[in-house]
Structure formats: C-alpha cells, structure tokens
Amino acid sequence: METVxxxxxxxxxxxxxxxxxxxxxxxxxxxxxxPDHAEGAKLPVLWYLSGLTCTHANxxxxxxxxxxxxxxxVIFVAPDTSPRGDDVPDxxxxxxxxxxxxxxxxxxQQPWSKHYRMRSYIExxxxxxxxxxxxxxMERQGITGHSMGGHGALTIGLRNADRFTSISxxxxxxxxxxxxxxxxxxxxxxxxxxxxxxxYDACALIEDSARHPNILVDQGTADNxxxxxxxxxxxxxxxxAAGIDATIRMQEGYDHSYYFISTFMAEHxxxxxxxxxx
Ligand SMILES: N[C@@H](CCC(=O)N[C@@H](CS)C(=O)NCC(=O)O)C(=O)O
Numbered sequence: 001m002e003t004v005x006x007x008x009x010x011x012x013x014x015x016x017x018x019x020x021x022x023x024x025x026x027x028x029x030x031x032x033x034x035p036d037h038a039e040g041a042k043l044p045v046l047w048y049l050s051g052l053t054c055t056h057a058n059x060x061x062x063x064x065x066x067x068x069x070x071x072x073x074v075i076f077v078a079p080d081t082s083p084r085g086d087d088v089p090d091x092x093x094x095x096x097x098x099x100x101x102x103x104x105x106x107x108x109q110q111p112w113s114k115h116y117r118m119r120s121y122i123e124x125x126x127x128x129x130x131x132x133x134x135x136x137x138m139e140r141q142g143i144t145g146h147s148m149g150g151h152g153a154l155t156i157g158l159r160n161a162d163r164f165t166s167i168s169x170x171x172x173x174x175x176x177x178x179x180x181x182x183x184x185x186x187x188x189x190x191x192x193x194x195x196x197x198x199x200y201d202a203c204a205l206i207e208d209s210a211r212h213p214n215i216l217v218d219q220g221t222a223d224n225x226x227x228x229x230x231x232x233x234x235x236x237x238x239x240x241a242a243g244i245d246a247t248i249r250m251q252e253g254y255d256h257s258y259y260f261i262s263t264f265m266a267e268h269x270x271x272x273x274x275x276x277x278x
Contacts, residue, residue, distance in 0.1 A: 001133055004029065010066035011036050016056065019129060023121040024083035025114060030126065031056040032134055033069055033076040044140035044276035045075045045130065046269065049122070049156075051147030051171075052181070053100045055080050059146070062258035068266035072273035075136055079126055081148065083115040096181050097188060103176070104152035105200050107189035116189060119200075123156060142166040142272035146261055147225070150217070151176055154202035154235075158210040166275040168216040168268045170261045171223055174235035175203040181229045203238040214275050215239070215246035218264045220254030 004016040012035035021028040037043055046069070048059055056078040059065070069076045082088075082102035089111045090098035102118035131138050143164045145153035150172025157167030176182020177197045186197040198204040219232045226232065232248060239246040254260040272278075 001129060009033075011070045012066065014060065014066065016060070021083075021121060021125060023117040023125045026083040026085045026088060028080055028083070028121070028126075029056055030077065030079045031060040032078075032130070033066055034134060035070040035073050035075070037073060037135060042135055042137035043073050043075045044142070044273070044278045045077060045134075045136045045138070046272050046276075047122070047141065047143040047145075047153070048076060048078045049104060049143070049145030049149030049152035050078065050081050051145070051149050052081070053095050054149070055100075058258065059261070062262060063265055064262035065265050065269055068269035072269060072278040074269060074273050074276070074278050075134060076269075077126075077130055079122060082118065088115045097185055101148065101185060103148060103182075103185040103189060103200070104156060105186070105189050108196070109189060109191050112189050118152075119156070122152070123160065140165065140276040140278070142168070142276055144168040144170070144268055144272070145172070146170040147230070147256065148173055148181070150174075151182075151200075151202065154215075155200055155205060157215075158202060158205045158212055159199065161210065161212045166214040166216075166272045167212055168271060169218075170264065170268075171219050171225070171230055171256055172202070172217060172232075172235070173230055174238075175201055175231060177201045177204060178234065179229045179231060203234050206238040206242050206244065209242075211242065211244060213245070215244065216268065216271055217246065217248045218251055218260075218268075219249070220251050220256065220260045222253050223256040223260075225256055
C-alpha cells in the first residue's frame with residue numbers, strides 16, 4: 001500500500017492511498033479518515049460507496065463527514081467505483097457503464113469479467129487491507145453510499161447482515177433490475193439471465209428473504225433521477241411486505257447532488273455511531 005497524501009483535518013488524518021489489487025488486476029485508490037484516538041484503540045469503521053462517475057475524491061472533498069467522524073470516533077473509508085487504467089475495457093461516452101460505474105458486482109461476462117470485480121474487491125480484498133493497515137475494529141462496521149453506491153451499500157449490507165451492523169444510503173438505486181441504469185449494467189456485466197441479477201438488487205434480496213434490522217435511507221424529492229432510476233417506493237414496499245422496520249425519509253426540495261448528501265451526512269454518521277457504539 002502506498003500513501004498518496006495525508007492531511008491533518010478536524011482532529012484526525014485524511015489519507016489517500018493506493019495499492020495493487022489482485023481482484024481487479026489494477027492499481028486502486030481509496031481514502032481513509034482516521035480520527036485521533038488513544039494508542040492501541042480500535043475504532044468502528046463506516047464504508048461509503050460512491051455513485052456513477054465518482055472516484056474516492058468526490059465524497060472526500062464534498063461529503064463533509066470529517067467533523068462527525070472525529071466527534072464519534074469513526075473511521076471513514078471511501079473506495080473507488082470501478083477498476084481504472086488503459087487495460088480496462090470501457091464504454092466510450094457512456095457515463096453509466098464501464099469505468100466509474102462498476103455497480104459493485106463481480107462481472108461474469110466478457111470482456112468485463114477480468115477487471116470488474118468490485119464486489120469481491122470491497123467485500124474481501126479492501127476489507128483485509130483496511131483491517132491490516134488501520135486501527136479498525138472489524139466487529140463494528142457500518143456501510144453507506146450514494147446512488148449506485150447506495151445500491152452497493154444496501155446489497156453488500158443485506159448479503160452480509162452479520163458483518164454490517166448498520167446500513168444507510170443517500171438516494172440509492174433500490175431495484176436495479178427494474179430501471180434503465182441497472183438493466184444496462186447488470187445485463188452487460190452479468191448476462192441476460194435475470195435470476196443472476198437478484199443478489200445485486202436490494203428489493204430482490206429482500207423478496208428472497210434477506211433481512212436487516214438497521215436500515216436508514218434519505219432521498220430528495222427534487223432529485224432528477226427519482227422517478228426513472230431510483231424509485232424509492234419500491235424499497236418501502238419490499239420492506240413493508242417483509243416486515244422490515246426501515247427508516248426511509250423523503251427530504252423535501254433536495255436534489256441528487258453532494259449539497260444534499262453533505263446536509264444529512266453528519267446525521268448518518270451519528271446514526272451509524274450509535275449502532276456501532278462508537
Ligand atoms: N450528470 C451526472 C450524472 C451522474 C451523477 O449524478 N453522478 C452522481 C452519482 S449517481 C455523482 O455523485 N456525481 C459526481 C458529483 O456530484 O461529484 C454526471 O455526469 O456526473
């Protein structure tokens with residue numbers, strides 16, 4: 001692991017690091033904020049998965065999580081959203097597929113399957129790297145994310161409910177199998193057999209009996225993507241049908257941007273911290 005940069009901020013260290021990933025076969029960059037802590041202490045960790053077109057940098061620069069993480073003593077990890085580099089196949093001129101749009105899946109279809117392994121990258125490889133290199137208590141993990149990353153947080157959290165104590169999301173894609181962004185990505189990464197998509201669809205996972213006791217979602221009512229791509233009501237319906245007591249809030253007048261995310265970020269960090277007993 002290489003240090004790209006480290007800056008003191010809000011009583012902690014905001015770092016950016018890179019490493020050679022065996023899963024993606026590429027160099028990967030991520031950011032980690034570590035609040036000051038007693039020597040030898042292990043802190044809970046909150047994972048933040050980003051949306052389409054993002055790298056680690058969007059939330060690191062615009063997410064406004066550091067003050068809350070320092071207050072609650074929570075480590076914040078922000079991975080990239082896809083493999084990168086000249087060897088990685090991409091879809092020219094498509095912002096919603098290829099680089100910047102890994103959708104947190106392990107692709108099974110050519111030519112994507114070689115590098116697009118973001119599920120295993122996040123669930124296994126980066127987790128191991130974080131556990132080995134930062135003062136994290138891996139018994140206390142929460143996961144959150146935005147849009148495509150909200151989909152990542154919900155699906156990874158639901159599939160690994162024993163590992164992630166708390167799941168939250170900002171404007172998540174809740175049912176990718178039912179909307180254009182998801183149909184394009186899952187169809188190309190995973191192929192035409194829609195049964196293979198279900199483990200990458202939060203609503204389908206719940207229908208297929210995944211359960212989680214701690215889910216918080218915030219969604220802006222003025223989000224341009226709400227009607228066509230996000231369809232928050234589907235998650236509310238799936239949770240109701242399954243008897244899951246999720247908190248799903250529509251936030252009046254907020255859009256899809258980091259102005260929205262940063263408004264509610266401290267509340268999400270505090271909500272996770274309470275459940276992780278930070
Ligand atoms: N028009 C947007 C569509 C994609 C988009 O809204 N991406 C969201 C996540 S789904 C985002 O976080 N963009 C980067 C940013 O706002 O910093 C773009 O091309 O960037």
